[in-house]
Amino acid sequence: MRNAALIAPKLRFLYGNGDGKIKITYTQDTENSSITISEEDLETLRGLTFKKVCVKGAGAFVATPVTDGRKYAGKTAIVTGAAQGFGFGIADYLASCGALVVVADMNADGAKTAAETICKKNGVETLAVACDVTKEESVEELIEMTSLKFGGLDVYVNNAGIVRAGSLDEMTLRAFTLVENVNYNAYFLGAKYSQMIMKRQREVAPDRMFDIIEINSKSGLEGSNKNFAYAGSKFGGIGLTQSFALELAPYGIKVNAVCPGNFLDGPLWSDPEKGLFVQYLNAGKVPGAKTVEDVRRFYEAKVPLGRGCRTEDVCLAISYIIDQKYETGQAVPVTGGQVMMR
Numbered sequence: 001m002r003n004a005a006l007i008a009p010k011l012r013f014l015y016g017n018g019d020g021k022i023k024i025t026y027t028q029d030t031e032n033s034s035i036t037i038s039e040e041d042l043e044t045l046r047g048l049t050f051k052k053v054c055v056k057g058a059g060a061f062v063a064t065p066v067t068d069g070r071k072y073a074g075k076t077a078i079v080t081g082a083a084q085g086f087g088f089g090i091a092d093y094l095a096s097c098g099a100l101v102v103v104a105d106m107n108a109d110g111a112k113t114a115a116e117t118i119c120k121k122n123g124v125e126t127l128a129v130a131c132d133v134t135k136e137e138s139v140e141e142l143i144e145m146t147s148l149k150f151g152g153l154d155v156y157v158n159n160a161g162i163v164r165a166g167s168l169d170e171m172t173l174r175a176f177t178l179v180e181n182v183n184y185n186a187y188f189l190g191a192k193y194s195q196m197i198m199k200r201q202r203e204v205a206p207d208r209m210f211d212i213i214e215i216n217s218k219s220g221l222e223g224s225n226k227n228f229a230y231a232g233s234k235f236g237g238i239g240l241t242q243s244f245a246l247e248l249a250p251y252g253i254k255v256n257a258v259c260p261g262n263f264l265d266g267p268l269w270s271d272p273e274k275g276l277f278v279q280y281l282n283a284g285k286v287p288g289a290k291t292v293e294d295v296r297r298f299y300e301a302k303v304p305l306g307r308g309c310r311t312e313d314v315c316l317a318i319s320y321i322i323d324q325k326y327e328t329g330q331a332v333p334v335t336g337g338q339v340m341m342r
């Protein structure tokens, strides 16, 4: 991780009254810096307001106050897999609450369009980053770019995920490994690099708390027939959530998971060509189903509250996780009663 990416998060919380409502942007152009200091002396900036600081050997950092009054104004959030689906909805929600949002997705064009849409709609700055969450250097770069552009990281939403369903007879090692790489290994990478930034912030702002949130699934809470690659990756995600939570609690970093039920209106299910409704209809997975609507009704009937999970349901859970200061290591179900916790 570049040193500048580790300096910016400290500057954000040393600035002014220390509430972090300041954007710190890195530049190599050190001209017109009002202060020049060495990295060891960063603490001497505490309480000061400045336009541009030069840190010897690292570069310069420009401060832009955030004047927005919304509840997450001044927070920076990354959402992975945010070009579409739940990820897009979560990024849009956080931006609607005033957060600076990074839309990260391996679909570079999709990420760019999503970031532009969210920026226009909510009047906040956004950043699109083309990122493959299964590649360590790509995740490190994502976190680094975020810190250099916005000056830190408050919320990391590990959302990118894929499904490859199939029985033991059908599943290949290749498909199984792909699912584990995206849903499970990438969560480790995201947590590894985001906590580096969050810890720096906590060093100078010991009262502040930060969030790592995994978008898990109801399939992380109970087994899923002929869908073990997915369920296994999500069960594993709960183990990581609990373990990261234990490790990071002393640093004020809460780590929680949200476990949504089936997002029946989302592209994964509803895409007219590749969606699960069409796939299940063609595979005869739902006995007696003759149309896509029959398949949909079959899945809706499994939910006590009678409908699929929606983005707004997931965002309410995310809002609870961020707002509360006394819970970590939890898996919050959002399943309409389909899965009930013991």
Ligand SMILES: NC(=O)c1ccc[n+]([C@@H]2O[C@H](COP(=O)([O-])OP(=O)(O)OC[C@H]3O[C@@H](n4cnc5c(N)ncnc54)[C@H](O)[C@@H]3O)[C@@H](O)[C@H]2O)c1
Residues within 6 Å of the ligand: 080, 081, 082, 083, 084, 085, 086, 087, 104, 105, 106, 107, 110, 131, 132, 133, 134, 158, 159, 160, 161, 162, 182, 215, 216, 217, 218, 259, 260, 261, 262, 263, 264, 266, 267, 268, 269
């Ligand atoms: N759709 C559901 O019914 C449902 C239910 C419960 C949980 N979830 C979980 O919610 C999350 C989002 O699901 P969704 O249905 O919105 O998915 P989606 O398929 O609509 O979108 C997933 C996004 O992730 C991106 N992505 C895939 N692999 C990536 C990679 N290696 N690097 C970066 N980006 C990558 C895709 O490009 C896409 O934009 C997943 O973790 C999923 O397991 C979904």
